[in-house]
Amino acid sequence: MNILAQLIISGVVVGMIYGVIAFGYQLTFATSKTLNFGQGEALMLGALVGLTTINFLIGQSLSSFAAYLLMLPVVLAFGLLQGAVVEFLGVRQAIRTKSEAGWIMATIALGIIFKNLAENIWGRDALRFPSPLPEAALTIGPMRIQPMEIAIVLGAIALMIAVEVFNRRSIYGKAVVATANDRDAAGLMGINTRLVITFSYALSSMAAAFAGVLVAPITLTGATMGAVLGLKAFAVAIIGGLSSGFGVVVGGLILGVSENLTGYYISTGYKDVPGLVLLLLVLTFKPSGLFGSAAIKKV
């Protein structure tokens, strides 16, 4: 029982990370029906920029907690900028020329370029990321959980709520939703929909960069950390449904928990299998995802 609860908790933590990255996929898909296949690399760059920033701040004799908090706005701003660059270089032309596959190759290519860049700047070794919180695990009932793991779950939820509140409350957020609903009609409202798409890419990479600095303190940081996370989050986005913010969270949790359970009870060698089997099942029986809905049809 203890083990089971423990496995589920760790699965939830990993699942929330998948959820945040997948949430990013969903943001750009909603406005432009395109995705950044370099989302994992956006996470990796965010984590490494965060690492350099936090080490610099700790070098200024700040505590690791204060340094982490000060580092966050830098990383979020970097994520926004990086996402805008991806849209500008890789996606805009493809959308303009209505290319079906151009953006796929372009975002993959940019991801590879970013990975090479990171290898040259930060090296090929995995680096340790200073933890802002005590690393000793807390004992809650039958479970032991690290403070940083709690921070991951809370941080992930906070980010998604923040985006949701922005979309519902502010006129700019409503403009984003309008663009996702009907791009031409949004243009008739005076909304520059091309700018909205750039913004959604910026926001998407920001979410990934944020996920990067959330996960970095409990894993290691390096140029290759993003590839697997990005791919799994893509599976999560398909399982949960690319049109549902709630779906990606549930999809993330399903994948995270099933990995942990399989890894412990069957074999770590098979830990990715249940999630990927689920992916195949969803694609076969409910291609819009578990929580995805077909668009409301006009009467």
Place this chain on the structure above:
Amino acid sequence: MLTIENLVAGYGKVQVLHGISLEVPQGRLVTLIGSNGAGKTTTLRALSGMIEPQSGSIRLDGKDIAGLPAYEITRRGMAHSPEGRRVFPTLPVTDNLLLGAFTRFTGMRPRGDTSADLDRMFELFPRLRERRTQLAGTLSGGEQQMLAMARALMLNPEVLLLDEPSMGLAPKLVEEVFATVARLKERKITMLLVEQFAAAALEVADYGYVMENGRISIHGPAAQLRNDPAVRDAYLGVAH
């Protein structure tokens, strides 16, 4: 207010409009009638920037706006209630209306009193007030049409383009739509109305243009067109 000269436009290599010229004076209601496929909707789409004109000039308040993107044209005061209503289905009625005033909230057009205008829309379309928290995608066709018109009016437009507001509506609702158009005319809103119900459109309009195969075939004061034998035979049926 709105002057169009030799407008040529189409989709890809297919040319639909072969040189349209028409004028919508300030405070007037002008209607564009014609059979299916004559190019009425294409004309409106070219005016509001939904498609890029191939040649010709479109002057709004003296300034050429041909070729500008739709959002730029909206920011200059052209509101378009498009064919098929195109409301935002996953947003509530109120949010749809607020988005009509997007340019006013964001300082691209004079702000004015947006909440008073919202109230005015609810007075003009009481059904929308009842449904204000409902998602636009769940409204009936007639309610969506009212919403599309109200959303366009929230711009406080210089010119309002209305594309077939009666399309697909029950006869009683069609009457209601034309009554609303008449009320907007009383308020001196400059309008270009595209309609298939030619008789009703000429009843309410000041001036009319008849389109045939991408060209203007006849135009004149609405009262005169109503009595024109050619127009009566082709578009007004035998009821008159």
